[in-house]
Amino acid sequence: MRADIYHRAVVGVLVTILAAPILATLLYSLSRHWGATILPDDLSLSWYWQLxxxxxxxxxxxxxxxxxxxxLALSALIIVPTAFVVFYRFPRLDKVMSALILIPFxxxxxxxxxGLxxxxxxxxxxxNGTPWILLGCYFTIALPFMYRAMANSMASMNIRDLMDAAHLLGASTSLAFVKIILPNxxxxxxxxxxxSFAFLLGDFVFANLLAGSHYETLQVYLYNVRQTSGHFTSAIVMSYFFTALILTWLTARFSK
Known part of the structure; x- marks a missing residue:
C-alpha cells in the first residue's frame, strides 16, 4: 500500500512538473492582461482569433x-525499402548504416x-531560399529516427523466415513486402x-539559415513576431502544441 502511494506521488509530481509550463503558457495566451496579480485579469480567445x-x-x-x-513522405519511400533490402539481402550492411545515421547528430x-x-x-x-533545400535537409534529419525504428522492428520479426514462407506460398518478393512486412x-x-514530424516542425536553425524570410516557416514566423506581444506568441506556441497533440492522437488511433 505504501509503495503504491509512493509511486502515485512520484508520477503526480512528474506530471505536475511537465504540465505546469504548458498550463502557464495556455493561461497566458487566454489572458488579455496579466500584471501584478497571481491570476490574469480577464480571459478571452481574442489572441487566438487574431492568430x-x-x-x-x-x-x-x-x-x-x-x-x-x-x-516525411520522401523519407518513408526511401528509408523503408532501403532498410528491407539491408536486412533481407545484405544484413552485414546494417553496421555501416548504423554508423552513417549518426552523422546528422x-x-x-x-x-x-x-555547407549546404x-x-x-x-x-x-x-x-537556397526555396522549400526544396529544406526537403533535402529534413530528409537527413528524419533518416536516423526512421531507419533505427525500421531496423529494430525488422530485427525482431525474423524477416528472412517470413519471406521464405511467403515464397513457398507463391508470393513474389514485392508482394510479400507489401502484404507481410509493411503491416508488421x-x-x-x-x-x-x-x-520526426515533431522534431522537424520545431526546427528553427535550418529553416532560418537555409530559407529564412524567402520561405517563412512557423518557427521563423514566431521568431519574427517575438517582440509584438507575449500573449500573441503564447497563442502561437499553444497552436503548435495542439497540433502535436492532435497528431499524437491520430498516431495512436491509426496504430491500432
Whole structure:
C-alpha cells in the first residue's frame, strides 16, 4: 500500500512538473492582461482569433506542414525499402548504416547549414531560399529516427523466415513486402513518423539559415513576431502544441 502511494506521488509530481509550463503558457495566451496579480485579469480567445485571421501565420503554418509532410513522405519511400533490402539481402550492411545515421547528430546544424549554403548557393542547383533545400535537409534529419525504428522492428520479426514462407506460398518478393512486412512495420513506422514530424516542425536553425524570410516557416514566423506581444506568441506556441497533440492522437488511433 505504501509503495503504491509512493509511486502515485512520484508520477503526480512528474506530471505536475511537465504540465505546469504548458498550463502557464495556455493561461497566458487566454489572458488579455496579466500584471501584478497571481491570476490574469480577464480571459478571452481574442489572441487566438487574431492568430487565425493573420494571413502571415496561416501561410507560415501551411509552409511548415507542407515541407515537413513532404520530407516525411520522401523519407518513408526511401528509408523503408532501403532498410528491407539491408536486412533481407545484405544484413552485414546494417553496421555501416548504423554508423552513417549518426552523422546528422555528429555535425552541428550551423555547420551543416553553412555547407549546404556553399553547395547550393549558385550553379545549376541554386535552391537556397526555396522549400526544396529544406526537403533535402529534413530528409537527413528524419533518416536516423526512421531507419533505427525500421531496423529494430525488422530485427525482431525474423524477416528472412517470413519471406521464405511467403515464397513457398507463391508470393513474389514485392508482394510479400507489401502484404507481410509493411503491416508488421506499421507501429514502428507511425512512431518514427510522428517523432520526426515533431522534431522537424520545431526546427528553427535550418529553416532560418537555409530559407529564412524567402520561405517563412512557423518557427521563423514566431521568431519574427517575438517582440509584438507575449500573449500573441503564447497563442502561437499553444497552436503548435495542439497540433502535436492532435497528431499524437491520430498516431495512436491509426496504430491500432
Amino acid at each position: 487565425l485571421h493573420d494571413k502571415a501565420f496561416m501561410a507560415a503554418f501551411g509552409r511548415s506542414m507542407a515541407v515537413c509532410l513532404g520530407a 555528429a555535425v552541428p546544424p550551423v555547420v551543416t547549414s553553412v 549554403l556553399n553547395i547550393y548557393a549558385d550553379g545549376p542547383f541554386a535552391i 512495420l506499421s507501429k514502428a513506422l507511425m512512431a518514427s513518423l510522428f517523432l
